[in-house]
Amino acid sequence: MHSYPSEHHPDDSTDSPGETPEWLAEAVATMMDTGRIPGLSLVVVDSKRSLYAGGFGTADPATGAPAAPTTAYLWFSMTKIVTATAAMTLVENGRLQLDAPAADYVDYLRAPSASQPTVGQLLTHTAGLSNPLPLRWVHPAEQEPPAVEDLLRSVMSRPRAYRHAPGQMARYTNIGYLALGQSIEAVSGMPVTSYLQQAVLDPAGMTGTGFAYRPGTPAATGYVRAPRAADPLLRRLLPPGVAGTRHSAYLGLRPFYVDGAAYGGLVGDVADAGRFLRLHLGDGRIQGRRILSAETARSMRVIEHPGKPFDHGIGWFRRPTQKAGDWVEHLGAGAGFWNVMRLYPEQGLGIVVMTNSTTTYDFEPLFALLTTASWP
Template sequence: MTDAAALDTARATIRGLMARHRVPGVTVAVTDAERLLFAEGFGYADLAHRRPATTDTGYLWFSMSKIATATAAVRLAEQGRLDLDAPVSELVPEFVARAGDPPRLRQLLDHTAGAANPLPVRWVLPADAPDADVDAFARRVLARHGRARRPAGGPARYSNLGYLVLAEAVARVTGEPFTEHVERALLAPASMTATGYTPRSDAEDATGYVRLPRPLTPALRAALPAGIVGDRHGEQVALRPFRVAGPGYGGLIGTAPDAARLLRLHLADGTIDGSRVLSPETARAMRTITTPGRPFDLGLGWFRRPADRDAHPAFVEHWGTGGGFWNAMRLYPGLGLGVVVMANTTRAYDHHVLMTALTAAFAG
């Protein structure tokens, strides 16, 4: 049952955070294992046209995409098509190990494969870039950074490159492009119809913003590929629509209610709307934090900060942050709730306070 007063408090909390951190637009969604409980947009998806943020607004997911990648990979493992304990090199020989035991595919999932984590600032292409260009860019990144930085099996060290390698392994074992496999094997069964790897043409996607002093605008233009930085709107600099070059680690674009459907699948131990995508054992294993690390402790995709180990109620989460967008989605298994927040701002805000306020409205 919804606590109306607590929900009003949550709305006030969201608006207060937006004002304090100067966030143009936010969309939130709350789900349990059976249905969407709440979704609402706040502020603006686009400042130039005063287009409001709504539940239909699409945001770049950035690293929240890793949960989709991980889900697709463990689903293939359940089907006997992908051996998570096999060496990475059997499928992706471009990933060169350091001395010691060879990295295993499972270690890409929990960030213990020793992969480097180069800053992906320029790993973007214009929104109209064809899939072939995105794939070619990802291959160049792998060729440049494919040598492991540390021996496999040590503490978890978060790596975008590791999930780029994992996506390549999925593509090679299935014989189909990674994006097509995820869309067919996960997004379609989960009815995530407003989410994919290419910008939508219906003008519902949010414009990403960077809050930046005017004298630093030339530096932003120099840091990003040509054509990405757009016009200034007060203290906010708009980013023109772009694609992330590396769909496995950060390429999804979609809505908060669709992200809540992915949360619902995991809350329901692998099922959604009567369709089973994962076994209960696999879904639970993904959210079981087994590997300490920095800056996160890891499960098979899901993580939490070491500072949150004793949080009550307990949760696991994944963030999705990059140029123009700052998102997070969180599972509270003990409460049977999932919360997602998506915002078109580059700077961090206190998503924990926001999520705590939302769960208070639905945890009773």
């Protein structure tokens, strides 16, 4: 196991400790063993600094490269909360209206019924859209991506693109954030990747995160745990060029990107994910820079839309719980990677775990320890 100091920034009163406490090492080891996780990166933050940043296991079992806080992972759906944050900057400056029909910005989002889904409903997963399995919505890193507009138009042309009436129960969908990304492009006049970079990543100091692997930056290899006999099936399910070589019980994946930056395209490290949580713990402000108003940042984490499997706010969600106002989060999972980002506003803490494992794992015991620990 390895732990590393977090990157120092001028407003950080202290770097994270250079050594991992024994209780933390044991808790992570237990989680990794039971979840069969090859490599893991972890950060704990408050609004001012990184309290802890560490790496455990291997980012690439084939080479033995260790996981670290600077290791790049695919964020998958953790991207959505960054997209939501960017969208809310456009709401604040009057270029997007939450109660405006989404079709006002992107005409082919018009629903067949009289009731039209709004931008706000895209943000809260209450637009009534379907959620087709995006298993093949990826492409090898060396290939050009398909046009997102073509992908979204194709999905919206299906007979049941809108499976439910807008404004009803929240139902998680990637399509809503593809649509939100196209709405951002329509009003900003630039690619959604450029707007997210300009509006959120750059001002938050997230220098190790973007929409492509950075040359020279260590990156985790995604792994699917499956018996060797399953390799032919996995190679058929994944787009050509994505499945890589086997390492023991794991099939490795070659570098790839998600088709659709706004719903799942970020690539970056846990240290930057921690900075993003600091932005929201700071109610829209980080390192002296205000990205959102405090009122807007707080409004995003109001969980007021019941749903399945999550209750939703604006970007943030959580599984139904009796603990009102306790935490909000976003998960990011897909082929090769499984991540969780959680915000505890009342405690002033944020936690991110990023792994190169396809399958879920029980992170709740670890998070319970992290939220009750005494941090220097």
